[in-house]
Amino acid sequence: MKNLLEIHDAHVYIGSFYILQGISLAVPKGEVTLLLGRNGSGKTTTMKTILGLYPPKEGSIVFKGEEISNLPTHKIVNKGIGYVPDTRRIFGTLTVEQNLIVSVRKGGPKEDARERLDFIFDLFPDFKGFLKQKAGTLSGGQQQMLAVARALMNDNDLLLIDEPTEGLSPLLAKNLISALDRLKEFATILLVEQNFRAVSKLGDNYYVFDNGKIVHEGSDMEELVANKELVAQYLGVSI
Amino acid sequence: MKETVQRRLFSLKDDLYKNPQNRRTMRFVIVIAAFIIGGLLVVAAINYYTWDEFFVRASKSLVDGLALSMLLFLMVSGFFLIFGLCDVINFAHGAFFMLGGFMGFLIYIGTEAIFLDPTLPFYLVFGANPFAMSVTAFVISAIGATAILAMIGGGIEYFTVRRLYGNPIAQILLTVGFMFIITEVAEIFWGTSVFSYFITPYSQINYFFITGILDFGGAMKFALYRIFLIFLGLAVAVFMFAAFRKTRIGLLIQAGIEDSEMVEALGTDIRRLFTLVFMLGAGLAGLSGAVLVPWIGANTGHGLTYLIFAFVIVVVGGAHYGRFEGTFFGAIIVGMSMQVTAYFVPVLENIIVFIIMAIILIIRPGGLTGE
Structure with a gap:
């Protein structure tokens, strides 16, 4: 079984809006798959469809x-x-520890909770200091770390990570991406990212979304970065 | 005319917003004014009554006020939990409370009858010991009313409300419907609100375990049961606060009040949590209704009355912004103000809470703990 996750021809409606218009994609085991595209192109909806928050009307x-x-x-x-x-969606009225x-x-695995916590501290060394702090009082970068840490508290084969670097300073974003790079060893990652240049070294495969459809896919990130026409048309970055 | 006033008010608001110094002065002036008005009222009250009588009335209103506050807090915390987690405005909550009263009453009478039946073995234990009998029957009635209402609340959620999440109009119609159904059924059994007061179960042996009176001489007499209610309410409140902070399920409920979809996406069965919270909320309504019986009684009219109190408490306390403490402060304000006016200005007893609500909504639209 090479692919951990496969979506076949998914059609998703939110209310009366036709959002995903026949999406098919595959997430190979142990690799990082990127979902790229402009705002509103259907990347986040794809994630929520996988999670069952917006079940597909058709497709599997x-x-x-x-x-x-x-x-x-x-x-x-x-x-x-x-x-x-x-947008992280941490529980602001709870402390960091309670969030975890x-x-x-x-x-879930209770006995190795300590081990997981150590792994998280290793991944984000600043984390130790604010375990007892209310999560709502954390800075944006710290909240993002907490959001990632929350997903690491269980034995997960697949991590769905949506716009992790949004709103972070370049340095924080870089730290976070190197943390994600370490996570590659443990889990398969499906990553949504606007700033595709920042993650181009991370990604093994990519899908480019536009208007609820996949318009381009591939596995050579360098080729994508070099394809100026595609980048200008679908990724909204002019060079 | 109206528009000019409105414009002036808005510009005043903007002005205060821009100048924190003025705002602070304003606040200071308002606090001073409130103290002066309060002092004048106290002086007027002392003049109107005598100093002794004033003192008696003040202390009695304090005891009764706190007792009522605690009861209201128990009831409204259930209302708040359902609203906070499931986003359902449970119009049937007052009816749950009313039904809890009748259930408590019935279970007390029933348990007593069983305990005092000479043909049953319980008689050996309780026949000669009315105190033990009464305490046990009271505990059973409180727990029983809680359990029955929890089942009813859970059942209503599981079979009806569950299908209507995300459809607030339908939910309101549904819970309003349940309010009427429960009230009408109660009236069939126990009569309309005019003549259906079922107070303290003195029943068979004319004995209730906590009818004592704390006598400080003269008119300074306090019914022990009301003092007991204060401590009971506080104990349940402390227990609940602790459970919310320390247990996983409590933390999940808190997290769900903030963002229920995210709780679901982290792997919790949110539907089960919703049913659980409905059971908890309805159970709390049942408990508070049952312990109200020995003091105020069970009455088919309580459903609507206490539903309105629940709304006022949530709005005054700011609990609609998701603050659990809000229900506590709101309940204290509503309970105290009602009892203080009942002792000093009886004509205001039934409208004081609405006056306070209007004032608080003008000064702090988000309630006491809201933004």
Whole structure:
């Protein structure tokens, strides 16, 4: 089984809006797959569709060889998917520690929680200092680290990471991307990112979205960066 | 005319916003004015009554006010939990509270009858010991009312509300419908609100475990049960606050109040959490209704009355911004103000909470703890 996750021809409506118009993609095991494209092109919706928050009207989603498109969200997630949402969505009224506690899934591995925490501290050394702090009082960068840490509290095979560098200073973004680079060893990553140059070294495969459709796909990031026409047309960056 | 006033008010607001110095002065002036008005009222009250009588009334209103506040807090915290986590404005909450009262009453009478039946073994234990009998029957009635209402609340969520998440109009219609259904059914059994007061279960042996009176001489007498209610309410409140901070399920509920979709995306079955919270909320309504019976009684009219109190408390406390403490402060304000006016200005008893609500909404539209 080469692909951890496969989406076949998914059509997704939100209310009466036709958002994803037949998306097919594959996320190979152990690799980083990038979803690229402008705002509103359907990247985040794709993530939420995988999670079952917007179930597809047509099409199928296969995770670890199992059809998951008709399952409720918590069952899908419990199969081993960690989610780092855009705009972080940490629980501001809870402390950092409590945020991590609620992220440990029921029946999840309790005994190695300590180990996981050590791994998180190793990944984000600043983290130790603010465990008891209210998450709402953290800076944007710290909140983003917390959002990533939350997804690492369980044994996840697939991490869905949505716009991790949004709103971060270039230095913080660089640190975060090198942290993601380390995570590659442990999990398969599906990454949405506007700033595709920053992650071009990270990605193994990419899909370019436009208006709810995939318009380009490939696995050679250098070729993508060099393809000025494509970049200007779909990624909204003029050089 | 109206527009000019409005414009003036807005410009005043802008002005105060831009000049923190003026705002601070304004606040200072308002606080001083409030103190002066409050002092004048106290002086007027002392003049109107006598000093002794004033003192008696003040201390009695304090005890009764706190007791009522705690009861209201228990009820409204259930209302708040359902609203906070599930986004459902539960119009049937007052009806749950009313039904909790009748359930508490019935269970007390029933348990007493069983305990005092000479043909049953319980008689050996409780026959000669009315205190133990009464305490046990009271505890069973409180727990029983909580459990029954939790089942009803959970059932309503599981079979009906669950299908209507994300559709607020339908939810309102549904819960309003349940309010009427529960009230009408209660009226069939126990009569309309005019003649359905079921107070302290003195029943068979004319004994209730906590009818004592704390007597400080003269008119300074306090019913022990009301003091007991204060401590009971505080104990449940402390227990709940601790459970919210220390247990996983409490933390999940708090997190869900903030962002329920994210809780779901982290792998928790949010639907089950919703059912649980409905059970908890309705159970709290049942508990508060049941312990109200020995003091105020069970009445089919309570449903609507206490539903309105719940709304006022949430708005005054600012709990609609997701602050749990808000329900506590709101309950204290509503309970105290009602009892203080009941002792000093009885004509205002039924409208004081709305006056306070209007004032607070003007000064702080977000309530006491809101933004």
